[in-house]
Amino acid sequence: MIKSRAAVAFEAKKPLEIVEVDVAMPKAGEVLLRVVASGVCHTDAYTLSGADPEGIFPSILGHEGGAIVEAVGEGVTSVVVGDHVIPLYTPECRQCKFCRSGKTNLCQAIRATQGKGLMPDGTTRFSYKGEPIFHYMGTSTFSEYTVLPEISVAKIDKQAPLEKVCLLGCGVTTGIGAVLNTAKVKPGDTVAIFGLGGIGLSALIGAVKAKAARIIAIDINPAKFEIAKQLGATDCVNPKDFDRPIQEVIVDMTDGGVDFSFECIGNVQLMRAALESCHKGWGESVIIGVAGAGQEIATRPFQLVTGRVWRGSAFGGVRGRTELPSYVDMAQTGEIPLDTFITHTMGLEDINKAFDLMHEGKSIRTVIHF
Ligand SMILES: NC(=O)C1=CN([C@@H]2O[C@H](COP(=O)(O)OP(=O)(O)OC[C@H]3O[C@@H](n4cnc5c(N)ncnc54)[C@H](O)[C@@H]3O)[C@@H](O)[C@H]2O)C=CC1
Ligand SMILES: N[C@@H](CCC(=O)N[C@@H](CSC=O)C(=O)NCC(=O)O)C(=O)O
Numbered sequence: 001m002i003k004s005r006a007a008v009a010f011e012a013k014k015p016l017e018i019v020e021v022d023v024a025m026p027k028a029g030e031v032l033l034r035v036v037a038s039g040v041c042h043t044d045a046y047t048l049s050g051a052d053p054e055g056i057f058p059s060i061l062g063h064e065g066g067a068i069v070e071a072v073g074e075g076v077t078s079v080v081v082g083d084h085v086i087p088l089y090t091p092e093c094r095q096c097k098f099c100r101s102g103k104t105n106l107c108q109a110i111r112a113t114q115g116k117g118l119m120p121d122g123t124t125r126f127s128y129k130g131e132p133i134f135h136y137m138g139t140s141t142f143s144e145y146t147v148l149p150e151i152s153v154a155k156i157d158k159q160a161p162l163e164k165v166c167l168l169g170c171g172v173t174t175g176i177g178a179v180l181n182t183a184k185v186k187p188g189d190t191v192a193i194f195g196l197g198g199i200g201l202s203a204l205i206g207a208v209k210a211k212a213a214r215i216i217a218i219d220i221n222p223a224k225f226e227i228a229k230q231l232g233a234t235d236c237v238n239p240k241d242f243d244r245p246i247q248e249v250i251v252d253m254t255d256g257g258v259d260f261s262f263e264c265i266g267n268v269q270l271m272r273a274a275l276e277s278c279h280k281g282w283g284e285s286v287i288i289g290v291a292g293a294g295q296e297i298a299t300r301p302f303q304l305v306t307g308r309v310w311r312g313s314a315f316g317g318v319r320g321r322t323e324l325p326s327y328v329d330m331a332q333t334g335e336i337p338l339d340t341f342i343t344h345t346m347g348l349e350d351i352n353k354a355f356d357l358m359h360e361g362k363s364i365r366t367v368i369h370f
């Protein structure tokens with residue numbers, strides 16, 4: 001057992017509390033990580049809000065980390081002490097039906113226990129005053145020390161700065177991957193991106209990489225437009241500037257609709273708007289945003305009958321252990337400009353401010369330094 005400073009979510013809708021928790025040593029097939037830095041993603045706020053049907057409390061949130069292997073459990077072969085890794089909320093066992101299918105990144109080897117806040121053996125490695133604390137998304141990166149299954153870490157180049165490449169643990173990879181892997185945007189395509197947070201701006205980078213001809217960036221916070229233009233948006237649209245549905249505006253702007261749209265907010269009305277912004281006959285809309293418990297999407301089936309496609313993307317369709325090292329390389333060469341995303345850095349003691357900044361629309365990503 002070791003002591004670890006952690007931000008604990010004791011209850012939904014309450015600020016995180018910084019306390020010293022106990023962390024048990026890794027069991028067989030597990031690794032103990034020292035988290036160097038962690039981004040704060042909207043999904044952490046979503047779970048803390050109580051809207052996540054899988055939200056369990058008390059738990060240690062955080063899933064966008066950069067870490068160093070401190071100890072390995074029995075039988076661990078793919079990493080050694082001292083390796084630099086990115087924790088994966090989407091593991092890659094390379095053995096389950098999903099991994100072997102070659103059709104998805106959604107490894108299911110440990111999904112059931114992960115969704116219950118537990119390690120694969122059904123127990124937790126965290127406790128506080130003798131009471132169990134649950135894991136979150138299998139990563140719990142808001143703790144200086146955390147324990148993960150070996151299949152849930154991507155080994156990366158030791159030269160890469162962990163306080164930057166941590167963003168590849170979720171937001172940046174999700175946005176880029178959704179465009180390149182899920183949608184497979186091609187040169188000359190038109191793209192509309194709904195929501196310009198960490199995910200939407202990363203989708204924008206993906207669209208630029210794919211050589212999209214027109215990239216329409218949509219947000220109700222015009223403060224996001226400057227960075228969107230800097231990253232390559234050709235048009236910035238604020239739905240509040242129009243007195244008609246945003247999908248009508250986008251369809252008119254693009255001679256019938258875009259080839260691809262991406263919903264990066266988690267709002268079911270905008271998921272509909274994103275689909276209905278697509279071109280008849282071939283337009284495809286990708287849902288990335290996570291909607292709260294009980295929320296459902298709707299559209300006229302005629303939208304699909306007439307050729308539009310609705311799909312979703314988790315972690316950008318990226319197989320973490322295999323593909324994340326190449327994302328790290330792209331960040332190292334500057335092809336993925338991580339600095340642009342890091343609007344704030346702070347210590348763990350200030351983590352609640354990171355949530356405030358996100359809710360106020362003042363940050364793209366805050367990175368917590370341990
Ligand atoms: N599918 C996946 O694998 C992942 C999904 N997510 C989800 O993606 C979504 C976005 O995450 P972040 O970028 O971190 O959030 P964020 O809070 O940084 O950005 C959201 C953006 O949406 C904008 N927005 C809010 N309401 C709007 C409206 N009505 N019209 C237009 N724009 C609006 C905000 O101004 C903000 O710029 C969240 O739902 C998150 O849970 C995040 C990571 C991975
Ligand atoms: N727990 C939620 C679902 C949350 C969700 O959709 N998570 C995304 C990643 S969001 C990262 O910031 C994801 O990858 N989902 C795949 C999965 O297997 O969870 C709920 O129950 O609604």
Ligand SMILES: [Zn+2]
Pocket residue numbers: 041042043044063064170171
């Ligand atoms: Zn995330």
Ligand SMILES: [Zn+2]
Pocket residue numbers: 091092093094095096097098099100106107108109
């Ligand atoms: Zn698997």
